[in-house]
Amino acid sequence: MRDPSALVEHPRNPNRHPKKQIELLARIIRHQGWRNPIVVSARSGFVIAGHGRLAAARFLGLTAVPVDVQEFETEADEWAHLVADNRIAELANMDEAGLGELLRDLGEVEDFDLDLTGFDDEALADLMGDGSPAEGEGAADPAVTGRGLVGDFGAAPFSVFDARSGAWLDRKRAWIESGIASSEGRAEELAFSTSSQPQETYDRKAAVEAAEGRKLGWKEFAQRFPEAMKQTGTSIFDPVLAEIALRWWCPAGGRVLDPFAGGSVRGLVSAKLGMHYTGIDLRPEQVEANERQAAEFGPVPGSARWITGDSRCLPELIGEAEPFDFMLSCPPYFDLEVYSERPEDLSALGSYAGFLEAYREIIRHACARLAPDAFACWVIGDVRDSRGWFHGLTGDTVRAFEDAGMRLYNDAILLTPAGSLPMRVRGQFEKSRKLGKTHQYVLIFGKGDPAKVAARCTLARLPEDDGQNG
Known part of the structure; x- marks a missing residue:
């Protein structure tokens, strides 16, 4: 072991080590420690191999590095080794298919940083691929690439879900054509998009x-x-998002709780995937519409039931049955859409403080009914007050779940279609500098041991003969 400040680089070293390489070597050394020593000539005292590792050690501020002192008979032998140390490796032929497979296997190792292999993101993407053809190219050979992440899981398991992509829209269209009409039951009392008005x-x-x-x-x-009223209508829960959430985070055949049921989407998708769904909604008209759709939806391996009631009374509404395996819901975004003027409707409470008090109570009741090891998927977005400031609903949601005994495990952005936003955003932005919002948050909370729950989530990978809607 020697002090790196005392080592002397060879004056004729032909290799140059850019800052990016040194920083990467430093990360590898910090992660793995020393795998190869720095080679020093006993004859001249110069470093013969390991100049990059030496620079990385100095970058890290290390005070001792491993050194292998070797004998070289002549100066020519030193020079030859100086050149051959890098050149011999360059002469190897890379099996890119094998390398890509190895890198994909490394990618399966949880929390492993693939940058430590020495490849940047662009190179990794080229080598690993995602099983999808590049723009303008034909389909990749499935024998080599498989179905890709989207083909395997319904969407790439990244922290951004693109609901504008062709694959997503095709899958959504298939779900809708299967008989889902989630807007039914809202026409009479549906209120209005209040916080999103100009x-x-x-x-x-x-x-x-x-x-x-x-x-x-x-x-x-x-x-x-x-x-x-410039902004009317109501949002409809995306069936593809429901399918992904249920496949990825709910055990097969699990019992699903939804304290803010709304339309039929989450219930019908749950039943189609073999889960057993219980949704609670204030409005009997909505529950009746959902039940009509379920009756017309055809035979399914699971089940869906809706209960009319206020989720603040959730313990009384669902009784003391066995605990639920998963929670999937999309609550009112305060007054973004006012669903009715019923006094118990959270979207019509008027004050954010009143909304938050009731909202936290419902989350507390719902979390208490989950099994000891379970996930919850909550789709949420922030909303502005009448002066344009955000309320902070997303952060308040995280705190409400934490206070109810659940921790944030995953967070993702759902990119939603822009719709009429391009027509509305110009005046809004010019007047107030407010950005047009085209995303929502998908928050995954965990209770107990996430590894135990994940082991039971066997539907994550789509079946080989998948026909769009499961």
Whole structure:
């Protein structure tokens, strides 16, 4: 072991070591320790091999490095080894198919950093591939590449889900054509996208309230001044996202709890995949519409039931049956969409503080009904107040789950289709510098031992003869 500051690089070393290489070598040494010593000539005292490792050691501030002192009879022998140390390795022929397979296997090792192999992201992508053809090319040979990540899992298991991609849209279309019509049951009482309205809508509503000396509900305002409502309609839960969540994080045949059921999507997808779904919704009209769809959906290996009620009373609504294996839900984003004017409806509570109190209570009840080792998938997005500030709903959700005994395990971004946003965003951005929002958050919480739950989630990989909708 020698002090690296005392070692002397060979003055005729032909290799140059860029900063990127030195930083990578330093990461490898920090991760693995020393695998190869620095070779020093006993004859001249110069470093003959390991100049890059020496630079990395100095970069790390090490005070001792392993050195192999070797005998060289002549100066020519030193020079030859100086050149051959790198050149001999360069003469090897790389089996790229074998290397790609090895790298893919390394990628299966949890938390292993593939940068430690020496390849950057672009090179890794070229070598490993994802089983998908490049743009403008034919399909890759399935015998070499397999079905790729999307073919295997329904979507690449990355932290961004692209609901705009062709593969995603094709799968969504297949689910819809199978008989899912989640907007049914909302037409009569569906309220309005309040927090997503442009400022001119809020200004008009405030002016009317000032003139009449009273507050107007959004339903009354929309009925009296429909021309002022620039953003109408309701969001529909994406069936592909439901399928992915259920396949990836719910045990096969598991019992699924949904305290904010809404439309039929999550229940019908659960039943189609062989799970047993229980959803709770305030509105009997919505529950009846969901049940009609379930009856028309055809035979399924699982089951779906909906209960009319307030999830703040969840313990009384579902009784003391065995615990649930998974939770999948999409709660109201405060007042982004007001679903009804019922006093118990969280989307119509008026104040964020009141909403948050009820919201936390429901999360606490729902988490308590999960099995000791279970996941929960929560789809959420932040919303603005009337002055344009975000409430912080996503962060409040994480804290609510933590207080209920569950920890954040995965987080992902769901990129949603832009829809009418390109037509609306120009004026919004020019006036207020607000960005148009085209994403939601997918939060996965864990309870107990995530490894035990993952071991039971056997549906993650799509069947070989998969026909789009499972």
